[in-house]
Amino acid sequence: MTRPHRRLTDEAAHLLTLSTEPWLSCEDCFRLMDAFVEAVLADPGTAAFREMRVHLGGCGACAEEAASLLDLLVDDRDAR
Amino acid sequence: MIPTSRETDLEEPVDWPTALLPGARQDDALRRLHLLMVRAARHQVWRMRELLEGHGPELYDELANSAADEAVTVLLAKLHTFEGRSRFTTWAYKFAILQAATEVRRQSWAQREVTLEDWETWCDPQPVPEQEAEASDLAGAVERAMAVALTPYQRKIAVALLVDQVPIDVLAERLGTTRGALYKALHEARGRLRTHLVANGYLAADDRRGAPR
Numbered sequence: 001m002t003r004p005h006r007r008l009t010d011e012a013a014h015l016l017t018l019s020t021e022p023w024l025s026c027e028d029c030f031r032l033m034d035a036f037v038e039a040v041l042a043d044p045g046t047a048a049f050r051e052m053r054v055h056l057g058g059c060g061a062c063a064e065e066a067a068s069l070l071d072l073l074v075d076d077r078d079a080r
Numbered sequence: 081m082i083p084t085s086r087e088t089d090l091e092e093p094v095d096w097p098t099a100l101l102p103g104a105r106q107d108d109a110l111r112r113l114h115l116l117m118v119r120a121a122r123h124q125v126w127r128m129r130e131l132l133e134g135h136g137p138e139l140y141d142e143l144a145n146s147a148a149d150e151a152v153t154v155l156l157a158k159l160h161t162f163e164g165r166s167r168f169t170t171w172a173y174k175f176a177i178l179q180a181a182t183e184v185r186r187q188s189w190a191q192r193e194v195t196l197e198d199w200e201t202w203c204d205p206q207p208v209p210e211q212e213a214e215a216s217d218l219a220g221a222v223e224r225a226m227a228v229a230l231t232p233y234q235r236k237i238a239v240a241l242l243v244d245q246v247p248i249d250v251l252a253e254r255l256g257t258t259r260g261a262l263y264k265a266l267h268e269a270r271g272r273l274r275t276h277l278v279a280n281g282y283l284a285a286d287d288r289r290g291a292p293r
Contacts, residue, residue: 006202008243013219015242016226017274019288020267026248026260033174034166058270059263061185061248064128065177072123072173 020058024051029062037069041077096168097159113155116169117148120176128181131188143187147180154179185247194246194254196236199227221282222273229276234269241266 008016029052036049056063093099099109121144125132132139155175162171202223226235240246241262252259277283 006197006243008202008219008223010217010219012243013222014289016222016238016270017218017277017283017289018270019274020270023267026258026263030174030178034170038166038170058267059248061181061259065124065174065181068124068127068177068181069170069174071127072120072177073170075123076169 018058020054022051022054024055026055026059026062029055029059029066033062033066033069037066037073040070041073096172097162100156100159110152113172114148114152116172117151117155117176118144120173121145121147121151121180124177124180125184128184128188131184139187143183144180147183148176151176151179182249185250186253189247189250194240194251196240199232199235202226202239218277218282221277221280225273225276225280225282229272230269234265234272237262237265238269 032049032052036052039046039048052066056066093105093109093112096109096113099105100113122140125140125144125147129140132143152175155172158175162168226238230238237251240251241248248259248262252262255262274283274287278285278287
């Protein structure tokens with residue numbers, strides 16, 4: 001018995017065709033993450049770190065970790 | 081319970097890199113560093129607890145403590161790379177967050193098989209007219225582009241990561257590669273798909289979906 005053929009969802013098609021230029025590796029994303037998150041904390045509208053923001057749009061794991069780090073820094077700031 | 085920032089004495093010592101080197105202050109600095117790492121690791125595990133369905137605080141603590149221990153080891157090996165572009169505590173936190181997130185994802189997929197499907201599962205050799213009509217939308221165009229523009233490896237990686245939602249570090253571990261190598265393959269696959277879709281009129285050449293404004 002053959003399995004039914006799968007079809008892409010619109011969401012998957014969107015994820016597959018995201019622009020991830022300019023290129024940034026996961027390793028460089030990790031290297032820059034602390035400075036990036038502090039910059040966002042200081043100025044949420046900052047236009048700096050464009051490559052980081054592109055990368056975070058295309059890499060769910062790095063995006064979760066950056067969001068978590070930002071969240072933790074907010075907790076620290078609020079505790080002071 | 082996640083330790084509060086007050087409990088972990090975030091402001092001391094001021095010169096962490098020096099305090100962590102062999103000397104009179106090292107033991108105290110290591111103790112404080114470990115507390116920081118536990119705090120960050122617990123924070124991360126708690127954020128991702130929905131992936132640990134059926135488990136509770138005992139496993140959360142186990143994962144967080146394991147991640148914190150590993151993160152301290154990794155951090156100390158990379159201490160010389162700290163450049164002071166951020167606070168030391170921010171720099172340190174990211175090691176624990178990465179380690180904890182990786183451990184949660186690994187745990188959540190521990191009992192799950194990762195299957196890299198052959199493309200035949202997706203390509204119907206004899207599409208019925210209804211399917212042909214549906215394939216006129218972007219999703220259909222992307223399916224066709226995947227068939228002709230990607231290598232078999234790129235297709236399998238793209239489907240596993242973006243369709244089947246296999247966490248990138250889990251897939252890397254199963255394939256014996258790295259997160260970075262998989263993201264590079266995905267980046268190249270996306271570029272090939274976009275080039276093909278632009279050439280065939282499905283995507284505007286200046287389409288920048290995903291790019292920050």
